[in-house]
Amino acid sequence: MPRFILLKTLSLVSQLFSLFKGSYLTRRNGPILANLYTRGVILRGLTFFTSQLGRLVTLSQPLDPSLNSIH
Numbered sequence: 001m002p003r004f005i006l007l008k009t010l011s012l013v014s015q016l017f018s019l020f021k022g023s024y025l026t027r028r029n030g031p032i033l034a035n036l037y038t039r040g041v042i043l044r045g046l047t048f049f050t051s052q053l054g055r056l057v058t059l060s061q062p063l064d065p066s067l068n069s070i071h
Contacts, residue, residue, distance in 0.1 A: 005056055012052055015045075 006051070008056055012049055015048075
């Protein structure tokens with residue numbers, strides 16, 4: 001299970017990195033447009049990241065406490 005969480009986190013980080021890279025490429029085209037676009041991309045990325053992280057945390061915790069003994 002921890003390995004799954006690690007892989008998922010790495011994929012999320014790489015997705016965020018590609019979002020930032022895309023926003024950097026747009027910044028060269030037009031400063032005002034890129035500023036708005038970058039802000040939207042960062043907000044979308046952070047929202048996506050936090051929602052995925054929340055889902056990961058709930059997935060990694062078993063619903064039934066008696067399941068904790070099973071690894």
